[in-house]
Amino acid sequence: MLIRIPKADIKRGMFVEAVECSAAAFGKRRFLLDSKKDYDAILESPAEFVVINTAFGAEVSQQSGKPPVSRAEKRDEAAATLTRSIEALKSELINIVVGGTLDMEKLTKVVEDIAQADDETSAFFFDITRLRQKDEAMFQHSLAVGILMGKLGTALDLNTDTVALLVLSGLLHDVGKLTLSKNILQKQTPLTAVERNLLRSHPQRGHQLLIRHAIIPHEVLDICLHHHEALDGSGYPSGKSGSEIGLLVRIATVCNAFDKLTTARAGKPDQGVADAMSWMFERDHQFDRKLVLRLGALIDD
Ligand SMILES: [Fe+2]
Structure with a gap:
């Protein structure tokens, strides 16, 4: 399923379909977010939203108040x-x-x-x-x-x-x-x-x-x-x-x-x-x- 989420909610393990900014600002599309380098680059990009595909990677947290990992x-x-x-x-x-x-x-x-x-x-x-x-x-x-x-x-x-x-x-x-x-x-x-x-x-x-x-x-x-x-x-x-x-x-x-x-x-x-x-x-x-x-x-x- 494709879901559009604020970039602050991305986490490693998600499959990124697109980062909503110009290719010049962040050119990578359709990839598994598993490196800190990509994670940091998305946060630093001008994009406000990221589209992820939960069929290929991690789900979105239920809500911002998601319980911390035990x-x-x-x-x-x-x-x-x-x-x-x-x-x-x-x-x-x-x-x-x-x-x-x-x-x-x-x-x-x-x-x-x-x-x-x-x-x-x-x-x-x-x-x-x-x-x-x-x-x-x-x-x-x-x-x-x-x-x-x-x-x-x-x-x-x-x-x-x-x-x-x-x-x-x-x-x-x-x-x-x-x-x-x-x-x-x-x-x-x-x-x-x-x-x-x-x-x-x-x-x-x-x-x-x-x-x-x-x-x-x-x-x-x-x-x-x-x-x-x-x-x-x-x-x-x-x-x-x-x-x-x-x-x-x-x-x-x-x-x-x-x-x-x-x-x-x-x-x-x-x-x-x-x-x-x-x-x-x-x-x-x-x-x-x-x-x-x-x-x-x-x-x-
Ligand atoms: Fe040694």
Whole structure:
């Protein structure tokens, strides 16, 4: 059914037939409204009304006093978004490893969903990614780090483009691990020296994979290569230290370590948020203390 609604009533998920203004002001017609960019562009356009088609998209709110979405519904929505995101991430990471074409649009949708989530939804994302399945651990870790990096970037007042870059970097930072055998990644006993060196080569492996795709921004490459560096130079692969490690990489090192500490792994129970924070806070020779504090302030135990 076609319905004409004031532009202020549009929401993501609606199918837009037309925006009542000139094509020069807003030219797109007949599309599913699923990006914040289009949503903002409609609101900024001179149009007063938008025609939507409920046969292809979401219905109109019954009235302006429509009850707000319940917490349970919001959590279900967050879970569904994460399930979609993990599938998209999985297929694209595997594509990168096997040398296929990277579907940047698919990844951008994941980045948008995460970067534009409100605080409550972000909190649900965080809860849900902590309840990860073991065989999905690597993908869920990547998703969790993307979420944390986006949240921290927003809290630091970085601009939206930079926040999106941070989310994308989090999603891709460990892609090099997919080139290593599961025997190493899931080994329950201590690694041999050879295995340890192989594991520690994952940043370079990931960087080599990503650099083949011209569309990947250099900040993302940098974060992939250096997310295991430490402020005192004890990290790898380059042993960079202090000011050689820029803000975006520092954000990655803090979020990556935090997610690992708060997630149970073979032979290691998870730590609570507060314990993880104090562990990192005490290691200011490795981690940027200001960033640890900012991240801690964002997450409730
Ligand atoms: Fe890593």
